[in-house]
Amino acid sequence: MTHRPSSIANPTHGDNSPPVLSTSPGQLIVFTGPSGVGKGTLLRALLEKHPELHLSVSATTRAPRPGEVHGQHYYFVERADFEQMIRQGDLLEWAEFAGNYYGTPVQSVTVPVQAGHWVVLEIELDGARQIRQRFPGAWQIFILPPSLEELEHRIRQRGQDDEAAITRRLQRAQVEIEAAAEFDLQIVNDDLEVALERLESCLFERLQATPPH
Numbered sequence: 001m002t003h004r005p006s007s008i009a010n011p012t013h014g015d016n017s018p019p020v021l022s023t024s025p026g027q028l029i030v031f032t033g034p035s036g037v038g039k040g041t042l043l044r045a046l047l048e049k050h051p052e053l054h055l056s057v058s059a060t061t062r063a064p065r066p067g068e069v070h071g072q073h074y075y076f077v078e079r080a081d082f083e084q085m086i087r088q089g090d091l092l093e094w095a096e097f098a099g100n101y102y103g104t105p106v107q108s109v110t111v112p113v114q115a116g117h118w119v120v121l122e123i124e125l126d127g128a129r130q131i132r133q134r135f136p137g138a139w140q141i142f143i144l145p146p147s148l149e150e151l152e153h154r155i156r157q158r159g160q161d162d163e164a165a166i167t168r169r170l171q172r173a174q175v176e177i178e179a180a181a182e183f184d185l186q187i188v189n190d191d192l193e194v195a196l197e198r199l200e201s202c203l204f205e206r207l208q209a210t211p212p213h
């Protein structure tokens with residue numbers, strides 16, 4: 001467990017509840033699921049078909065992977081800067097995952113949602129729980145792997161993480177999967193096309209009533 005400065009409050013750790021916020025006139029959609037399950041792959045395919053969806057860019061202290069671009073995949077920041085963002089209230093939610101901080105900048109959500117857009121967050125379990133408290137109107141989707149063996153296979157064949165990072169991700173995966181029932185919708189990402197079709201149909205059926213601007 002990484003040292004957490006005592007002045008940094010995290011809503012999932014029993015601190016004062018932050019104010020409840022509205023997703024109107026837009027929509028807020030949260031994607032959660034264990035590392036390696038295929039969230040990024042599914043989201044890329046969804047956004048290609050539906051460029052009207054806005055993907056929120058998170059801040060992280062993780063080092064960039066080859067090909068990752070600052071401001072596009074993540075805002076890559078130092079730990080001290082991230083902790084300052086927390087203190088300043090610049091993050092809607094944040095969590096530590098596999099030894100690094102991850103968080104959603106307030107502006108990445110409030111500006112497009114207030115402009116009437118549909119905003120997608122791809123975040124881990126602690127963060128999804130914080131968003132559920134702050135935005136009761138958000139729609140939360142959990143992506144499941146067909147099995148833990150297939151999940152490990154996908155993380156390994158992606159070839160992006162060292163052995164220690166893989167172990168931390170797999171340990172956390174079991175905890176996250178146990179929380180899947182908390183979410184509004186669960187989708188098993190076995191066959192990618194089937195999962196994408198289910199995601200698309202559920203998403204647009206559910207959100208049709210308020211189309212994006």
Ligand SMILES: Nc1nc2c(ncn2[C@@H]2O[C@H](COP(=O)(O)OP(=O)(O)O)[C@@H](O)[C@H]2O)c(=O)[nH]1
Pocket residue numbers: 033034035036040058059062093094095097102103104122123124125126127128169
């Ligand atoms: N709470 C929170 N989690 C995030 C955020 N951005 C990314 N994550 C999650 O952090 C975890 C690790 O992400 P990453 O290092 O990119 O690894 P990957 O999911 O294995 O590709 C994943 O579960 C992401 O969904 C964020 O802004 N807040």
Ligand SMILES: Nc1ncnc2c1ncn2[C@@H]1O[C@H](COP(=O)(O)OP(=O)(O)O)[C@@H](O)[C@H]1O
Pocket residue numbers: 033034035036037038039040041042154155157158189190191192193
């Ligand atoms: N349905 C699927 N079947 C087989 N492999 C998949 C499927 N979905 C994703 N993958 C692969 O699994 C690996 C992890 O996917 P990724 O999207 O990076 O996961 P996440 O964003 O959840 O960490 C990638 O190599 C990706 O190509």
